[in-house]
Amino acid sequence: MKAITYNAxxxxxxxxxxxxxxxxxxxxxxxxxxxxxxxNPVDWKLAAGFLGQVLEVRHPVIPGWDVAGVVEAVGPDTDDYAVG
Structure with missing residues (x-):
């Protein structure tokens, strides 16, 4: 799979x-x-290093809090969502 990441x-x-x-x-x-x-503001502030003391960061980071897409898989304890 492809992802946008940053290491620093x-x-x-x-x-x-x-x-x-x-x-x-x-x-x-x-x-x-x-x-x-x-x-969103959390993404760019985290990438710039402004939130490192508030949120735990392990590089490499795949940014993105706001997404839309299709459910590909669900865990066995997940009742609120289904594939598709």
Whole structure:
């Protein structure tokens, strides 16, 4: 799968398109094939290093809090969502 990532704080020039392994779905998680994403203030402030003391960050980071897409998989403890 493709993802936009960054490995260090800084400007948008640090963003890279890379191949990453498809994530495994946990018991109460949902996997979404993202069709659209937005950039909100948390995304750019975190990438710039302004929120490092508030939110735990492990590089590389795949930014994105606001997404829309299709549910690809659901964990066994997930009752509110279904594939599709």
């Amino acid at each position: 704080y800084g400007t948008p020039t640090r963003l890279e398109l890379v191949d990453v392994p498809e994530p495994k779905v946990g018991p109460s998680e949902v996997l979404i094939r993202v069709k659209a994403a937005g950039v």
